[in-house]
Amino acid sequence: MSPTTASLIETEYRLGAHNxxxxxxxxxxxxxxxxxxxxGNRYLDCLSAYSAVNQGHxxxxxLEAMIEQAKKLTLTSRAFRNEQLAPFYEEIAALTGSHKVLPMNSGAxxxxxxxxxxxxxxxxxxxxERDKAEIIVCNNNFHGRTMGIVGFSTDPDAREGFGPFAPGFRHVPFGDIDAFRAAITENTVAFLVEPIQGEAGVLIPPxxxxxxxxxxxxxHGITLILDEIQTGLGRTGKLLAEEHEKIEADVTLVGKALSGGFYPVSAVLSNSEVLGVLKPGQHGSTFGGNPLACAIARAALRVLTEEDMIGNAARMGERFHQGLTDIRSNIIKEVRGRGLMLAVELDPAAGGARKYCEALxxxxxxxxxxxxxxxxxxxxLVINADQVDWAVEQFAAVLRD
Structure with a gap:
């Protein structure tokens, strides 16, 4: 007898951590x-596993690249070289203009x-001066959930009960250039920031x-680190969200869609200076840069560019944004977004967004x-115009009700 939805949910609740x-x-x-x-019920996925499935499920x-590589070689560790790593470096560096690449697994x-x-x-x-380095970060940031990262989060749910935390971080409001300027000291080594704050509600700076x-x-000789783990690889209608303001980061972080949702793959893309300081034994990962991950990432990048998914994200994002903006509802406070990274903020009087997601x-x-x-x-990013229009109809029906 096949398990039911109710029985699977009950088992999850009973045996899994409630995080x-x-x-x-x-x-x-x-x-x-x-x-x-x-x-057997079908749904239009409007989350894409937090933008990890940009290329579609x-x-x-x-899939073909994953199967072919899995038949040959999956893991060597970095103790030995593998034939997929160098081509991955070459292709992602050419695509993004990076000088150095360090592959890891998760965005965090x-x-x-x-x-x-x-x-x-x-x-x-x-x-x-040794042990005095400071990194400026933004209020309401989301960069992951490891101990180092939650230590500079401003989200009480992320921080409470997990201290003590590592020092060395200064907070500024997102989008406030005067606050950033005032926070700079002789010890500032970097500014770590999301081009668009996704978890905070798709907040776009001025x-x-x-x-x-x-x-x-x-x-001031400060390394600009852009966390493009959610915004990068086509999500905003550009390969990287930094392109909207025609800038280049010194260090760019990518992940999620780097594998198209098939496997955990992330990478630090850098100028030669920053990653050039790392020597053998100072940082690493058993799975980082493994041949299976590299083969998958190469295929994921190829389809993203060859199938015009980035251009489609720009066109369909504009269509989706306009459709949501045209909904007449007293509970909609604001529609915002860039490309296919969108948000509808509701009036607090509406009673929270959760019930509307359940209705959707x-x-x-x-x-x-x-x-x-x-x-x-x-x-x-493979969504088409008919699917966007149908989705807008569903949002309109729920939000008008």
């Missing part, structure tokens, strides 16, 4: 923009790697903010609430 509160849908299959639950070309590992490397760079290259940030970082589920849309009153919308 997530998912919608009560049990998924079993995915293809393109759609997923199916164990009862189970993209056949990425990429963030931790960047923090380690930039502190070492601060001491050995910039000349900051026009010109990142151009001004880039100028200040250059003037009943109409075949899977979206996620964040920060209480905001619905995040991030479908795979």
């Amino acid at each position: 997530y509160k998912p919608l009560d849908v049990v998924l079993s299959r995915g293809e393109g923009v759609h997923v199916w639950d164990i009862d 189970c993209h056949p070309k990425i 590992e990429a963030v931790e790697t960047a923090i380690k490397a930039v502190r070492k760079w601060g001491y050995e290259v910039k000349g900051v 026009a010109g903010y990142f151009a001004a940030v880039r100028e200040l970082c250059t003037r 589920k009943e109409r075949g849309i899977l979206a996620k609430d964040t920060h209480g009153d905001t619905i995040r919308i991030a479908p795979p």
